[in-house]
Amino acid sequence: MSSNSVLFDIPGPKALRRHRIIGVVGVIVLVVLAALLIHGLRSQLGADAWATVFTGQAWADYFIPGILNTIQAAAAALVLASLLGFVLAMGRMSFIRPLRWVCSVLVEFFRAVPVLMAMLFFYYLMVFAAPFSTLVPPAMKGLVGVVAGLTFYNGAVMAELLRSGVNSLPRGQTEAGLSIGLSLSQTRRSILLPQAITAMMPALVSQLVIIVKDTALGYIITYPELLRSATNLSSGGTNIIPVFLVAAALFIVINYSLTRFAEYLQIRMGRSRGTHAVTLDQAHQESFLPDEGALEEAADQAGIREQRRPPDDAV
Amino acid sequence: MSELAQLMRQYDVLGGFWMTIKLTVVSALGSLILGVIVVIMRISPVKAFQLFGKGYVNVIRNTPLTVIVTFCALAFYNVLAWRLAGPDARSSVQLFWWGVVALSVYHSTFVAEGIRSGINTVPPGQAEAARSIGLTFGQTLSQVILPQAVRGSVTPLGNTLIALTKNTTVVSAIGVAEASYVMKNMIEFSPNFIYAIFILMALGFVILTLPVGMLVSWASTKLAVQR
Numbered sequence A: 001m002s003s004n005s006v007l008f009d010i011p012g013p014k015a016l017r018r019h020r021i022i023g024v025v026g027v028i029v030l031v032v033l034a035a036l037l038i039h040g041l042r043s044q045l046g047a048d049a050w051a052t053v054f055t056g057q058a059w060a061d062y063f064i065p066g067i068l069n070t071i072q073a074a075a076a077a078l079v080l081a082s083l084l085g086f087v088l089a090m091g092r093m094s095f096i097r098p099l100r101w102v103c104s105v106l107v108e109f110f111r112a113v114p115v116l117m118a119m120l121f122f123y124y125l126m127v128f129a130a131p132f133s134t135l136v137p138p139a140m141k142g143l144v145g146v147v148a149g150l151t152f153y154n155g156a157v158m159a160e161l162l163r164s165g166v167n168s169l170p171r172g173q174t175e176a177g178l179s180i181g182l183s184l185s186q187t188r189r190s191i192l193l194p195q196a197i198t199a200m201m202p203a204l205v206s207q208l209v210i211i212v213k214d215t216a217l218g219y220i221i222t223y224p225e226l227l228r229s230a231t232n233l234s235s236g237g238t239n240i241i242p243v244f245l246v247a248a249a250l251f252i253v254i255n256y257s258l259t260r261f262a263e264y265l266q267i268r269m270g271r272s273r274g275t276h277a278v279t280l281d282q283a284h285q286e287s288f289l290p291d292e293g294a295l296e297e298a299a300d301q302a303g304i305r306e307q308r309r310p311p312d313d314a315v
Numbered sequence B: 001m002s003e004l005a006q007l008m009r010q011y012d013v014l015g016g017f018w019m020t021i022k023l024t025v026v027s028a029l030g031s032l033i034l035g036v037i038v039v040i041m042r043i044s045p046v047k048a049f050q051l052f053g054k055g056y057v058n059v060i061r062n063t064p065l066t067v068i069v070t071f072c073a074l075a076f077y078n079v080l081a082w083r084l085a086g087p088d089a090r091s092s093v094q095l096f097w098w099g100v101v102a103l104s105v106y107h108s109t110f111v112a113e114g115i116r117s118g119i120n121t122v123p124p125g126q127a128e129a130a131r132s133i134g135l136t137f138g139q140t141l142s143q144v145i146l147p148q149a150v151r152g153s154v155t156p157l158g159n160t161l162i163a164l165t166k167n168t169t170v171v172s173a174i175g176v177a178e179a180s181y182v183m184k185n186m187i188e189f190s191p192n193f194i195y196a197i198f199i200l201m202a203l204g205f206v207i208l209t210l211p212v213g214m215l216v217s218w219a220s221t222k223l224a225v226q227r
Helices: A002-007 A013-040 A047-053 A056-092 A097-112 A115-128 A130-135 A138-167 A171-179 A184-199 A201-219 A226-233 A240-271 A280-286 A294-308 B002-010 B013-043 B047-061 B065-079 B091-120 B124-132 B137-174 B179-189 B191-223
Strands: none
Touching: A013 B047, A047 A240, A056 A097, A056 A138, A056 A201, A056 A226, A056 A240, A097 A138, A097 B191, A115 A130, A115 A138, A115 A201, A115 B137, A115 B179, A115 B191, A138 A184, A138 A201, A138 A280, A171 A184, A171 A294, A184 A201, A184 A294, A201 A226, A201 A240, A201 A280, A201 B065, A226 A240, A226 B065, A240 B047, A240 B065, A280 B137, B002 B191, B013 B047, B013 B091, B013 B137, B013 B179, B013 B191, B047 B091, B065 B091, B065 B137, B091 B137, B124 B137, B137 B179, B137 B191, B179 B191
């Protein structure tokens, strides 16, 4: 690991021995802490509590449907958020200034609102508000609330990812496009966007992890995703801890595989020459910066001249 | 409009946001302390600590916050009856502190990763140069590595703070009366005002998070190390 090579010399025999002693002491402390915890929870961790979790019925009726509901909500939210994100990003990068401002405000607003709040809002909208309360069947209200809440926030994040992908491309890409005679919108469409979309792929998968985790908020609006479904299994309450542990383990397995997949994508892209990648952190940070991409600058500069000329596409 | 004002008086909107701020500040401190401990383990030369730090980050970061929050309340408060706020405190106070613990544990992984990514932005040549001019380990760390690493971790830490502010809403799952809990009650009792209530409460979060975001963007540009 590079951080280690920065901070420490390579340990000699004496330091190695010292490290080993510290390590053994540390492990003993951790084991003692874990033992205390298990001892405290022993009433919940007996064989009969575990037995209720590992029955065919528990999986067929609670865990598997829960996983499916979680995946269903996450997949729907991913698709819808990508669409919303694309629209918002296009708006925020539009050549029409007022539209740019409106979309910027929308993106900042969507991003500032906690996902849970958006979920609660959309869920109660389905329950109480006039057209939806009759339109949406009762069984669907939870799902619509979860998906809409997730789309609301993640759409804004996707928009920022895409915009960050476009803006982080080297200026030369825009300049080259314009200088071979492509119009502004052609440059964006055929040169900048394809590269930006590839660049955001690893971050998109990382965002999917966040979406999967956030589906668990559906617990609060009683959507039967994995956590809610699992806790339904333990209505008696005597096996609540094993149920939680299994649910958490399932979430971890799903998300850890997605994280590894994102890392794999990142490494694969890093290997091939010429492609670049944006990170979520980058997208979050750049959203507050006033600077716009090379293309908008070119558009603003060309604005006055273009009014006197026929549109580029007509040439 | 007067009915909305009436509604705002009836429900403790400001109290809800005050609870959100309290949760944010206390959990930010908690997650900073925990995160620093974890990152020290992760970058320490002791193999066992490295593994533990890595395992902790991977497990906690991939667990939904909702699971951690409800688990803390159910397992530690209900089953184990550990009373964090002293034996006599009311259950709402106890749950507040369990909420803080859950938020701190969850966000400490992001703090740890943020600091670590800051350290990783420092090229190895910096440490090598520092050692070759005869600086000791402590001097290398305090004069060369950390000043650069802190600059690199401004962005991830700032983003974590913003995420934390918004994630405090999750503790409404265990009944802590913060902003989203107040909003839920308001909507349930006056569904006619659902749009107004949502916009109002959402704007509260815009006011809380937007300045932090702008500050972080400004600071990370200002402090960026040109390489």
